[in-house]
Amino acid sequence: MSDTVDSPRPKQLTIRETSIPGMVLIDLPVHGDNRGWFKENWQREKMMALGLPDFGPVQNNISFNDKRGATRGIHAEPWDKYVSVATGRIFGAWVDLREGPSFGTVFTSEIGPDTAIFVPRGVGNSYQTLEDDTAYVYLVNDHWSPNAAYTFLNLEDETVAIEWPIPLAESERSVKDLAHPRLADVSPFAPLRTLVIGADGQLGRAIRKALPDADFANRLRVDLTKPETLDAVRWSDYDTVINAAAYTAVDEAETVEGRTACWDSNVTGLSRLAVVCCDNRLTLVHISSDYVFDGSGYAPRTETDALAPLGVYGQTKAAGEALVSQVPRHFVLRTSWVIGDGDNFVRTMSSLARRGIDPSVVDDQIGRLSFTDDIAAGIVHLLTVRPQYGIYNFTNEGPQVSWADIAKQVFEMTGHDPSRVTGISTAEYFAGKNAAPRPLNSRLALGKLAGTGFVPRDADEALRDYLQDAQRA
Known part of the structure; x- marks a missing residue:
């Protein structure tokens, strides 16, 4: 199933549940003037008070995409991830690849500087840039390791049927992403x-x-x-x-x-x-x-x-x-x-x-x-x-x-x-x-x-x- 949430510019910090268990959308206050804008992208005390888990990030990564239509994913990794955008906008698509009744559940949302999303371990993460010069930012609570267990799903999978704003045939994708398996061939992500x-x-x-x-x-x-x-x-x-x-x-x-x-x-x-x-x-x-x-x-x-x-x-x-x-x-x-x-x-x-x-x-x-x-x-x-x-x-x-x-x-x-x-x-x-x-x-x-x-x-x-x-x- 698919669930899409519009992303209005909020006036206060709020958390919204999604169709994927444990994954929440965060509305971020963005304060702007003639010089630009400012936001508290990650504020542990405030966000924990609203119910976000204290997931203990240890690494901050930035993926810069210079062209509209760059598409990455769908990757499920053995750590929690807190995703936001510094510049530009993305269409994000997440698929629950964890073992259990919610396996295959899809959630999509447009993410800009005024929105973030908490992605639990084992949920497949993917996005497509909607503007040039988009900077995709994410915190993770474990260090990358070549020996870690990863699960992948093909961006074109017919079962989850993600409705990409820019057709995948017109998008920029990596060779590795093109080779990922369909949902029927995915081994569910084992729980901790x-x-x-x-x-x-x-x-x-x-x-x-x-x-x-x-x-x-x-x-x-x-x-x-x-x-x-x-x-x-x-x-x-x-x-x-x-x-x-x-x-x-x-x-x-x-x-x-x-x-x-x-x-x-x-x-x-x-x-x-x-x-x-x-x-x-x-x-x-x-x-x-x-x-x-x-x-x-x-x-x-x-x-x-x-x-x-x-x-x-x-x-x-x-x-x-x-x-x-x-x-x-x-x-x-x-x-x-x-x-x-x-x-x-x-x-x-x-x-x-x-x-x-x-x-x-x-x-x-x-x-x-x-x-x-x-x-x-x-x-x-x-x-x-x-x-x-x-x-x-x-x-x-x-x-x-x-x-x-x-x-x-x-x-x-x-x-x-x-x-x-x-x-x-x-x-x-x-x-x-x-x-x-x-x-x-x-x-x-x-x-x-x-x-x-x-x-x-x-x-x-x-x-x-x-x-x-x-x-x-």
């Missing part, structure tokens, strides 16, 4: 992908189910403690990184060797990833922990409460939150008591119940379980809805309980006597042991997450489903 780091962990395996089309990197491919593995990734293929990797041995982190390894992974390595995400305009999703708090008091912790970690692990997670907050596009999911596919508290209690062992379990640490399937669903929700970037507490819903309460639930749900579980204080349980300090209050407020439209499953329901799945496995 999501990279999951830490794909072999409990959460990583849950994300595999929730985002099967993502790329998954195990420790051999991407290790945050090894800069060379980050350097080997072609980051231009991605728009989102989910960091599900972390050093989580909280007791071992209190040792000399463990402290070094914990900081190397959770802070130093994460800082490298944060720099990569800033440099490549990536959205970073990162997992944090209730251990960033000291566990004092009884009220649920909110996302804005002051951090006060007790041990080394908590200190590295707090430092990690500060690092990730410097990435312009970031989501931090602060979780507690994570349960997934692997060794964990629930599986241990189930095994003890089955083997006839009566455990003593701490009863003064209070919080909620966070099941990895629900965390993964929450990540998908945030990446789909795109609420305000920042920190979001994430646990399953339901009453705040102790570890001993959960152990009793596991016993009962697996057909065993819950009275076999004995409650014990944290101080008693860890007396004489080399262990990291645990926060007693792990309650996390979920109001901010609910405000985005996502409410996790009730923890009891999720626990029952988890145990049933484990029994079937």
Whole structure:
């Protein structure tokens, strides 16, 4: 289909939607007098306020055309483009060559000094000059590379049927443009992908189910403690990184060797990833922990409460939150008591119940379980809805309980006597042991997450489903 918009000279800066998703037309105020004219061709603050994405241009190019009728395109490139005209006028034609339902959609418009257009990555760009001495100007947010992926469409394609003001037979075209394929032979431009780091962990395996089309990197491919593995990734293929990797041995982190390894992974390595995400305009999703708090008091912790970690692990997670907050596009999911596919508290209690062992379990640490399937669903929700970037507490819903309460639930749900579980204080349980300090209050407020439209499953329901799945496995 084709959609043409006239380009009147506007009196104020405005943005107009087009028929191609993500592509917008910008009306630019042009101020003239007897000497000529002036305009703010690109004004980041004003244009972002109107809804233009902060696409981060890194290069400014000018294509000068000395004759009317010069025709260029149709080229789809792996970067966003902001197009305007410095002198003269053009007839612009854009074709969506991205994979998806809008593939083949056409938009045309006349562009002069008083109009600009934002062209998303993968949308084919072409134009025809309507006046002599036309200067076509465009900002792009990546540097040209001969190894980048490009997609082309023939200017004469009968399917999109662009109505060129000057017949193509009378226009000036390049030999390369004449040889471009028809739409039926064009391979759609692949979308940017999501990279999951830490794909072999409990959460990583849950994300595999929730985002099967993502790329998954195990420790051999991407290790945050090894800069060379980050350097080997072609980051231009991605728009989102989910960091599900972390050093989580909280007791071992209190040792000399463990402290070094914990900081190397959770802070130093994460800082490298944060720099990569800033440099490549990536959205970073990162997992944090209730251990960033000291566990004092009884009220649920909110996302804005002051951090006060007790041990080394908590200190590295707090430092990690500060690092990730410097990435312009970031989501931090602060979780507690994570349960997934692997060794964990629930599986241990189930095994003890089955083997006839009566455990003593701490009863003064209070919080909620966070099941990895629900965390993964929450990540998908945030990446789909795109609420305000920042920190979001994430646990399953339901009453705040102790570890001993959960152990009793596991016993009962697996057909065993819950009275076999004995409650014990944290101080008693860890007396004489080399262990990291645990926060007693792990309650996390979920109001901010609910405000985005996502409410996790009730923890009891999720626990029952988890145990049933484990029994079937």
